[in-house]
Amino acid sequence: MTSTPALSVHDVTRTYGDPGNPVRALDGVTLTVAPGTFTAVMGPSGSGKSTFLNCAAGLESPSSGRILIGGEDVTDWSESRRTVLRREKIGIVFQSFHLMPYLNAEQNVGLPARLAGGRPDKARIRELLAVVGLAERSRHLPAELSGGQQQRVAIARALVGNPAILLADEPTGALDSASARDVLALLRTTVDTLGQTVLMVTHDPVAASYADEVVFMVDGLVAGRMGQPTAEAVAGQMAHLDDLVKVTS
């Protein structure tokens, strides 16, 4: 493919703690996400997958390396420029939904547009709520929605600004398996019918099986990849991550 990658990460490291005894959460990660694809990042706890997502979202600065979003190098941007970036180029979906409790579904979806200083496009919001299957619930407050419904509102909100990439951090982590399936199918639909690019961090092999490609992370490194994943194959690979590490090191 010749098109610009939606996200491209070059040799990114992230170190925490004091310089004398540093903890390397990311140890030189390189990854490219092509537009219109669904990528899952998997790894055990402490593998650095959340740090990776935070860096990609501009919520954290990497210690070294470059991050390009839609072909634009955003590594050295200031906090306020990155805030605008999050608003315009990135849609984020969180494990715990992060809806505003005092805004109804429609208003939550319209919030990013308002934060950008504009007026939300009513027709677009209605269309997105229909896409996520909540057209009838647009006037409900988050407390009146189930967990799965709240997460679907959050996905509609992430999509409202036509982001270059949608980042999802354990989007099904707080859901029951039926709601989780709905949310994953919805993410798949956004890729297949809307041409959206999705990068999802997860530790659930079933969730990962909805992706086009799974990237395995171990100890802050990309340890392997798998195309056309099935839940069984992913689970099998997760059980033998040590082998991947031996191959790469």
Next chain:
Amino acid sequence: MIGLALRSLRHRAPAFTATFLSVLAGTALIGSFATLFETSLGPVSKEDQEILFIMGAVVGAWGSLIVLFSLASTLGIAVGQRDTEIATLRTIGATPGQARRMIRTETLLVALVASTLGAGIAWVGGRGLLAMIREAGMVSDSVAFAGGPLALGSTVALVTVTSVLAATIAGRRATSGPARLAMVDAASGAGRMRWWRILAAVVLVGYGVVMAMITVFITADSDDPYAAMQTAGSSSILVGVGLAVLAPTLLRWTAVTLRPLVGRFGVAGHLAAFNTSRRAHVLGGVLAPVIVFTAASVGTLTLVAIDGRTSGPANAEADLINLLNNVVVGMISLFAAIMVINAFAAVIAHRRNELARVRLLGATGEQVRSSVLVEAGIIAAVGVLLGLVAASATVVPFALARDEGFVPDGTLWLPPVLVALAVVLTLAAAALAVRRATAAPVLATVNQ
């Protein structure tokens, strides 16, 4: 439960600061007046006794009403903001009774320590108060300070019992209903007004209005020039506290009405308009002290001014009454100011996570800060408006009684100045609280 309560206190010391400060300041204020009352029971002359009694019991009682009310509302905020934590305890097997016992025990411990320290301040403060009225020549120099265990002990008991009672009521609210429901973003929900609150508000406002009518129709014609003051003087405080009891509902109504207007002010106005209307039960705790501050200061100071114009040549009795009124206003205003700052700090600290959430979505720190300031603006506007309504319950009847008509003849600059003070205080308290809340990096806050 004591073990759990102690660990919870130690772990979350900052969260109990609001409770601690309110109890401390409240005990110091009530206790100082209580020592005057106890002094009046000692070996003093009849005249001295009467003045000490008025100062201690009458003035002290009005102060106590306001202090106890503010204390209860602060404790309501403090317990209410732990809804998620309480729900978590219940999902792992704590019965509602156990959760309530933990809340009660914590409050009892904090209130006992804070009110004991407050009693120490009151012991010094009472001496200062007595020295002041001795200096002013209102009581003879021979009157010796006799505040002790009776005054301070009963103040500590009163404040502690009020605190535990308020925590019990708030705890009941936090533990009613199924445990899981509370886990679903507990921050939302209407927060129904309970019948006893409505009853208390009706009694307080009704009492204030009746006193105002008595002033106009009965005591205005009395031979004693201070009869009208006695009946009108308390009306503003009564109506003010009565309206403050209903603060959440009044805030919801006005915020819903103001929504189209405030919504025009960009995203900050949009967020503030919906937050004040849909979460009025949280922000009502901040509105209450603004109402009381405006009502008490405008009502009482205008009363003093009218009296100064109409009571003829200065005499000792007028001096004393003016001093009393000024002391009351000063104390109450100071206390209400502490309460406004306290309440904002507590409410904003609780909303730290929510504010960080908006920033994650792409709000700048500036947008978050201005949305909180717009909220504070709405609260200030509603607060001073209701406060002025309450103040008129004192001002109008007393002005009529002293033949100045519905509107006093002078010092009309007083209400605008006090209103400005209330607005500045509210905005400053909000600005201070939100600056602290948005200082930390977004991720650190959300992951807490």
